[in-house]
Amino acid sequence: MSITPYLTLAAILFCIGLYGALSKKNAIIVLLSIELMLNAVNLNLIAFAKYGPKPGLAGQIFSLFNITVAAAEVAVGIAILINLYRNRGTTDVTDMDTMKR
């Protein structure tokens, strides 16, 4: 087993996540897509930690940090979303354009 299948899987997931993040209008789905992209990155990190040029645990530790940041990001994201929904009554990202006007 080499690293290539893992990197390919990560690339597939990343592209799906990218597409979802940019095309979906529901803010929750956009957040989810971003999570998917982060996961793809984590997969890369862990794959490199095992099959990369310098195998070691650094990759796993980085992915742990990544997961932590992602958790914080989701918590804040959902909080902002709920607040926005309360004030504007929408979760559609195309409606969140007060800064533009």
Add this chain to the structure above:
Amino acid sequence: MMHFLEQPFGWSNFFVFLLLGIVMLLIVLGFVTYAIYFERKVIGWMQFRIGPNRTGPLGLLQSVADVTKLLIKEDTIPRKAERQLFILAPVITFIPSFAAIAVLPFASNLFFADLDVGILYYVALSGISTIGIVLGGWASNNKYALLGGMRSAAQMISYEVPLVISVVGIVMMTGTLNLRLIVEGQAGGFWHWNFIPQIIGFVVFVIAGISELNRTPFDLPEAESELVAGYHVEYSGFRFAFFMLAEYVYVFAIASLTTVLFLGGWQSPLPVLDFIPGIILVPAQIFVHRLFLLLAARDAAAHPDRPAHGSRLAGAAAARDRQHFRQRDFNGIGGWGRMKGIMKGLGVTFKAMTAKKVTYAYPDVPLEMPDRFRGIQHFEPDKCIVCNMCAKICPTECITLTGKPNPDPEKKGKVIDTYDINFEICILCDLCTEVCPTEAIVMTNNFELSTYSRDELFKDMKWLTDNNENVRKENNSAAPKGGAKANA
């Protein structure tokens, strides 16, 4: 077990694992069955009742019967429910609960998985169960279910944090997340057990564990008084059984986890007792811990949430307690208040356990009716003079009687030939016995008349004559008639 885990995975191993898994499933099912039975008994005790006592000796088969009933019940899916998720939710809840058992070590050589991340594995899986609960609540398309699901998720997630943090101390002391190694670190008598150095962690773990199980002081998710039953209102039949099962499997898991983490697992409490095989010790401890969990948790039931269910004693205390519980519960704090509530509840249970029960074990122990009770009549043919008074006075005309000439030619008058009472219409008004001059017809204290056919309610003379138990001792006709006369 270790040598099985270290072998390469093949068909023979697969079957061994499958077999062990099935055995474990059966053990857990048995545990769940008797946990429910036990719980119902305890609730019975604290409410001066007997609890299940009809199915099997001492009611031991009650839960078996209940489960059978659940399994053959019609499986309803609300029309407006989200069908796929509704079906999926109990599965999502149950599978992790059973999978989580795999890491629990039962003896130094009996465990199903030797994971380096045992604790993490348990916590991760129990988190997945929560998804099933939320989904079930959401998919039911029912406001109560949704509220129950949301509350349950909020509570389970928020108490998972203290649950995990309370274990961190042990992990740092032992230097491993592996449950088997944690137990091995506690060898050599109960003073080496983790609950002594980690007493705060222990207390936090027990409280958070109760809350994780949604058991009573923390049963906001299914608070019956306000949410009907919480997330599983719409579930019936075997889907409901799955939720139930998952809940009790977690009771098992948390109890065993407490044993393994804090109470020395299979290590015997005193070095002298080392001869006791560990395989007995773990279940014993689990049992003791569970006893506490249940007594404590269910007891507090009488306190904060369900005074209507509880005895009057508990209810009165609850009325007072309830206010401060309500105020704090939603803030998710107030552990001390809860502990106090639990302790009070325990007191109530132990007091009520030996007290005289207010329920009767009815057909086995006949009810003591007051002597003036108007039951079904007993008839004594020898006393009857066929005066027809009873048939005449009967308001519903349910008495039919015929006389025949006295067989003894020397005596005048008639003797009774047939005497029937139609209990389909008899209102047990007592007038017939009141009016009878010879007390040939008297009332008894019996009242069971139920039959499968109306025809059997038509009782003849023989039956009435044989109905001679519990005859009312003092008949009204024998007592002085009218209060005024007696006074004069």
Add this chain to the structure above:
Amino acid sequence: MLDRLIGFLSSGENLVFFVFSLVAICGAIFMISLTRVVHMVMALALTFLSLGGIYITLGAEFVGWVQVLIYAGAITILMIFGIMMTRHRGEAETEPQRPWHNGLLLVGAIVLFGILFYVIQNATITPQSAPVDPKDNTLQIGQLLFNQYVIPFEIMSVLLTVAFIGAIVVAKREED
């Protein structure tokens, strides 16, 4: 081609990888194509779970279970919470009214994938040392976290605290 696939699948690790990656990709694609928001979240939870499985096969047991705990457990539930707190009109994602936009995005994503795939296929990554022994790397991770990476670790804890307090403050109603 087929024999290569069969050869690839005959090893246990590869088979597990194949199954997990299939589930992960299916979950991700369902996430994009389903219409109801809760279903989308569930599909993605499947992806997260199978990624956790892949991490475990990669010898990262600890990270794998953390992935299950944080992603499949906590984040999924948070998302479901978010969905329940906000109403979604008709519960269904409305049809994209921007076909051009989406079409271009699709093309862009596929092109990006093509480039990545090309690069991955052409790169030669040869481990300079043998893979680390996966046995009990939980302990080693712990030691590394508290020695070499202690400063990022502490910063992370500060970040978490700030984030959660921030989340509570933001989501709190003005009145209370």
